[in-house]
Amino acid sequence: MQEKTVNQKVSLPVLTEKQVSLTIKREDLIHPLISGNKFRKLKFNLIEAKKQGRDTILTFGGAYSNHIAATAYAGKLHGFKTIGIIRGEELSGKWEANPTLQLASEHGMRFRFISRDDYRKKENPSYLKKLQSEFGSCHIVPEGGTNTLAIRGCEEILTPGDAYFDVVCCPVGTGGTLAGILNSAFENQLILGFPALKSDFLSEDIRNFALKENWKLITEYHFGGYAKVTAELIDFVNEFKQKTQIPLDPVYTGKMVFGILDLVKRDYFFPKTKILAIHTGGLQGIMGMNILLKKKNLPLLSV
Known part of the structure; x- marks a missing residue:
């Protein structure tokens, strides 16, 4: 790039x-795929994840999130597994028709579809801790990538x-x-x-x-x-x-x-x-x- x-x-x-x-x-x-501010926001997150010995990037987004697609591709490119916590449990079983999620899946991202109520907990420390215990020692990037x-x-x-x-x-x-x-x-x-x-x-x-x-x-x-x-x-x-x-x-x-x-x-x-x-x-x-x-x-x- x-x-x-x-x-x-x-x-x-x-x-x-x-x-x-x-x-x-x-x-x-x-x-x-990893263009503009998506690349800029992920760059040092990936460097830090590698430095900390993490092998998985977990992040959040909606059904058409450019950040989700960029994270999936960047993860594959740099040797990370990726997990997307996606807003909208109704998408489960239907996401193949969504070009953004399909693209992310093709680059190795696994999805967890959650309700909008649960999605509002995306910055809650106890909820993030629960995700850490479920998915292992992953580097968590917030919705939109901003940290x-x-x-x-x-x-x-x-x-x-x-x-x-x-x-x-x-x-x-x-x-x-x-x-x-x-x-x-x-x-x-x-x-x-x-x-x-x-x-x-x-x-x-x-x-x-x-x-x-x-x-x-x-x-x-x-x-x-x-x-x-x-x-x-x-x-x-x-x-x-x-x-x-x-x-x-x-x-x-x-x-x-x-x-x-x-x-x-x-x-x-x-x-x-x-x-x-x-x-x-x-x-x-x-x-x-x-x-x-x-x-x-x-x-x-x-x-």
Whole structure:
């Protein structure tokens, strides 16, 4: 895998009109499955697991979790067994029809499907201890991969050459990627996070890991909540790919780029502002998303 990623400049009429430059850091090109922040978050967790002599990685996720797919592949690549604690006991016996879980299974991951009530215990120490006793001495990675080791990995996203940019934008799920970027950001930069879900607790979570205060959450582009999409968002993602040749995922990066360009239209940024947007990968989930979109009679995403 190639850890160093390219910065790709975007050319669109609205950017020229408003005299704002937008560049996308193509973290999605690190690897087809372990891409973007998934790779960054797992890197030091795998190093630590090996250091501690653990042979199994256990983690949590939903049915279409990119983190689940990435953990399965990374585990196979680096010689770990992997276990996925999956939200939704109704998936037991039906998961073969799910492209994300099927992919994870092909790379050796074993699943435990649990109720949503039990899933809420995923950070409860006694519940984690119970899993440890059941599955043996495994290295537990939280849902979405965010812990102190993950933050350390995300601190490697920005490079010295990125000091050129005035604003750095990042999609936000659990807040770990944003915290890592904040910790390595340059003094002149404003860091904007675009949450993909409705949440009142993200700011507090980010402050638990972040060392700086030069950041802000832009909360009006979640399109209804986590993994919620609309025909408007789908059309935007498809059109953006057609115009720029850059694919976006609808859960995270699509919402962020939609938000950035809407803010540009509304003169949120001063002329001459140089924006860097972090592409956090997640493209493998498009196939699963299209299955859901088809059921809802919504337009499909270009693959």
